Amino acid sequence: MIRITGLSFQYGGGEKNALSDIDLEINNGDFLGIIGSSGAGKSTLTYAMNGLAPHHFRGDFRGEVTVNGLDTRQNQPEELARHVGSVFQDIDSQMLASVVEDEILFGLENFGIPHDEIERRMNDALESTGISELRSRTVASLSGGQKQKAAIAAIVALRPSIMVLDEPTGELDPQSSRMVFEILKKLNEEHGVTIVLVEQKIMLLCEFARRLAVMDGGKLILCGPVKDVLDSADRLEDAGVNIPRVATLARRLRERELYHGDIPLDIGRAKIMVEGILSDAAL
Amino acid sequence: MNGFLSYVNGSSPLHKLHPLTKMVMSFALCASCFLSGNHVLILCVIGLNLCLFASAGGIARAVSTLLSFVKFSAVLFVLQLFFIKDGTPIFTLPLGITLTYEGVMFSLLFVLRFLASTMPLALMLSVTPVGDISNVLVRNLRVPYRYAFVITTAARFIPLFSEEMSGIMEAQTARGVEFDTRNFIKKIRLLIPLCVPLLISSVRRIENSAISAELRGFNLRTRLSGYKRYSFGANDATILIACAALVAVSASGIWP
Amino acid sequence: MLRFDRVSFSYRTETATISDVSFEIGEGEFVALLGENGAGKSTLLRLCNGLLRPTSGRVSVRGYDTATTKTSAIARFTGFLFQNPDRQICQNTVYGEIMFGLEYILPDESERRRRTDETLALFSLDGLGDPFGLSRGERQQIALAAILARKPVLLLLDEPTTGLDYRECMTVMEIVSNLNAEGTTVFMISHDMEVVADFARRVLVLSGGRLIGDGPVRRIMKDPGVLREASLLPAQIPALAMTLGDSFANIFTIDEMADTVGQRALARQTSVGKTS
Structure with a gap:
């Protein structure tokens, strides 16, 4: 689980807080959607969860974030990555290999997964994302949706208990976006993976997420079960979010x-x- | 240029070679055309490259890449020609420009070498996934992983950048920048401001790649992390012997 | 304005990306182009201004045949906004960016400056701003402003709202919509069916490179055959109307739905009241 208490963050060289005074608790097995206009601090909040802030993006970090009990300030991003897997919007640059199989191997090798276990993990990851037949394809020959599935498979193979995804469907068409959501739902329901998902596609969020968090100007202005949040449609509108x-x-x-x-x-x-x-x- | 310098999936004998063999082969093909000054031998090496491309199922791509380089080489050839004035004159143009036999032969050698030496790298990258290259660099050649990663990432990014550049040119053409001009100098001048968007998107991409690598344990990797094992087989031995023979022939000057 | 006459197109090595497509778009229309990824939408849009030229058939814009006219000449009266604004923006200031785009149509510098100031005011942009420090949505607005400063008569938009938040999306679409009201012809690719339902009046549907639907947005978005063939999901209100059955067939907007439900509920109450 992720526990965020009194978190404020200002990027080094920045003039105002990217995040101010955030309190948020994400329990095991949750499916939380984060929505808000651009510049609201959604991405920064994900960086606080995977340790990129303050380790990669340096700045003024106040408050406390713990991931499965680990304080993110005391643990490097690659240590936290054993608990939190991260997927990003920019599909091409998060891929690191030229073949799908190698893409999945990269993390498994780095984290020192015993070699006799790698084959099984690889198969499980490919299967749960529905891309077993793409195993030996080159990344360049895949469609955007297939690439994003491969990126998710590469994270799933590491078996994190939490996945944080920053607009993973931002560059995808409606059909592929829905498929990505279906995969996340399956991971959440069948494998108990906690999903934290930043997303602009409100309709898909409403259909798939259990809870919604709404951000505006670095603050968390609403957080709760989806239908309760939709009841406050006026505040959503002020935050630039449509329903x-x-x-x-x-x-x-x-x-x-x-x-x-x-x-x-x-x-x-x-x-x-x-x-x-x-x-x-x-x- | 579509897909130039990127891996093409396949299961040809060439694909199945040990990555190290493929790297040695690429190096040997390249070295032979610099060791030898024989036009025929270098032409043979170009032919050999094409045969190897064909055996890996990439002949169409190889030929189209070669043709685009031939155009560039033609310009190089003509430029070279005018700079060499010594030797037996064969032809005199107005303005006192003389073409000499030696000049023609040297210029020809220059462009043949250029063509012959670019192909082996493209060949190697088209039959070897970058992951394999970095694995053998780290495990067999003991290159620190950081450097191997930089090399392989560069190879992976070239096609992305060329795609980005054509996208940028498209966007500029659509708002009236005359890239369709025949004036070469003007075209170059028009290209200069476009380096800004290319640079910005490249920096952004590299930054994103670095984050993705970091979060997937890049810093934890050791020399022995690689999962895949590559074995040397009879084919590898044959290729290595052939390479040694090729380099020996080129260097010996049997064909001067 | 724009005419496709039995147009086919194939990239060098692949099979036909566009096959035998014919349609005509008149002046002042607002047309959306729909289809799933790989249906050939981007290719078709690039055929409109000569970025690509047909393998067979004829494309003409304002009477100019794209096969025989230079792309830069067609660009004088067309505007093309790409999905990614970063491929367009190449100057360090917003002012410079708009000036750069005008270079080829306004030879007189003072006139260019006047037009640039005008555009900055219209879009309420800060001319001295650094475009690279802004958000994606703001950059998209600058790219759009630089294109609109050139006063194109035909505006081609390739997924103009992808990656934008709701507010940015509405800002961009309202600018386009106002321009359309003043007479600019708009031809737009969009995946966002709500945007299409709100702004387009006519839609073309592509599937596997063929044109399988062409008609008013209200009709096409409720044509189950076309939607299924192109794997499209309609906007929510038309989709709801379809699941509710034939008696809701004419409903397309929230207001229409709310009014209809209200009237029918009232009618039922009164009829029940009479019988009891």
Whole structure:
């Protein structure tokens, strides 16, 4: 689990806090989505979780971040990486090898995984991300979505208990984005991996995440179960975050006093909402 | 230039050689054309390179790369020609420019060497994943991992940069910068401001790569971390003997 | 404005990327180009201004055949915004960036300066700002400003909102939308179906290099056959309307949906009231 208490961070040479006074607890098995406008501090928050801040990005670090009990200031990023795996938006530059298999081997070799265990880990990672058939393909010949899956597989092979992903679908089309979310859901549900996901695609977040954290100007302004956060749509709007259209619809229907239930998070639940209103009216 | 200097997946005999053999072969092919001053021998080496590309299934790419280099070589050839004035005149142009037999032969040798020496590296990179190269550099040649990583990363980034550059040129053409001009000097002048976006995106990419490597235990790697084992086989022995023979023939001056 | 006449295109070594595509876009239209990755969208957009030339067939922009006109000449009246603004921005100041783009269409420097000041004011940009220190969304706005300063009559946009947050996305799209209202023709690739539903009036759908749909956005986004063939997911409200059945067939926006649900609920209440 990740525990962040009273965290403020200012990049060296920066003029204002990139993060101010953040308190956040992420329990084992959680699926947390982080959303906010650009410059809100989302990426910096992920750097605080994987130790890049303050080890790689130096600056003024106040407060405390612990990952599975390890204080991030006392442990180097590569030590923390045994617990937290990181995936980034820029697909091409996070790939380090020319063949998928080598990409996955890189971390396994570095962390000294016993060689008789490597083959099994490799297969498991390829299987759980659904890319077994891409094992000997060159990275350059893959589509964007396949590359991102390979990047996730390379992290999964290291078996971290937490994965932190910074806009992993930023460069992907809707179908590939959904596939990435499906993989994360599977890792979360079947393997118990805690997922922390920075994402702009609010509709996918609402469908897949369990909790949402909203950031604005370096502060964490809202955090809680997805439907509770969507209830505060006005504060979301102030933070430059839109809500899914079906959620806006539900709010309109509430204003007209036609609907009093939970905000629907996807089309299936929106359908139930509309049909419910029409059948209630008939009673 | 599509895919130039990048690995192409395959299972040809060449792909299956020990990475070290492939590196030695690449070096030997390169060395032979500098050791020998014989035009025919160097042409043979170019032919040999093409045969090797063909055996690895990359002949189409090799030929298109070669053709693009031939254009560049033609310019080099003509430039060289004018600088060499000694020797037996064969032709006199206006303005007192004289072409000599020695000048032609030397210029020809120069461009043949240029062509012959660029191909082996491209060949080696197209049949060897960069991971294999860095593994043998570290394990067999005891190069510190840091340096091996820099070398292999550079090889991996070249295609990315060339893709980025063509994207940048496309964006500039679309807003009216006349890259479609025939004037070579003008084209070069237009290219200069584009170094800024290329530099910025390169720095950003390298920074991201460094972070990704760091978080996947780059600093923990030791000489013995490599998982893959490569074995020397009969093919490796044959190639190494052939390479030794090639270098010996080139250096001996049997064909002056 | 833009006309494709039985256009096919293939890269040197591969099979046809675009095959036998014909359509015409008139002046002042706002058209979105949809399709999954690899359907040929980017290739098709690059055929519009001569960055690529058709292998067979004919593309003409404002009457100019792209096969025989220099790309830089077509660029005088077209604007092309790429997904990645960093491939365009090459000057150290926002002012310089906009001036650079004008060099080829306004030979007179004082006129260039006037146009640049005008553009900076319109977009409320700081001319002395360093574009490389700004966020992705701000850089995208600068790239767009530099293109719009040239007053193109046809604006080609390749995923202009990818990587932007919601607020930045809306800013960019509203600028484009206002320009369209003033007469600029817009042809845009977008993956964001909500953006397409909000701003485009007509959509073209590509699948495997072929044009499989062409029509008003309200019709195409509810055509299950076309959507399935191109593996597209419609925007949420049209998708909800489709799952609710035929009686919701005409609904496309949140307002329409809310009004319809309200009216029908009321109608049911009163009819139930009468019978009981």
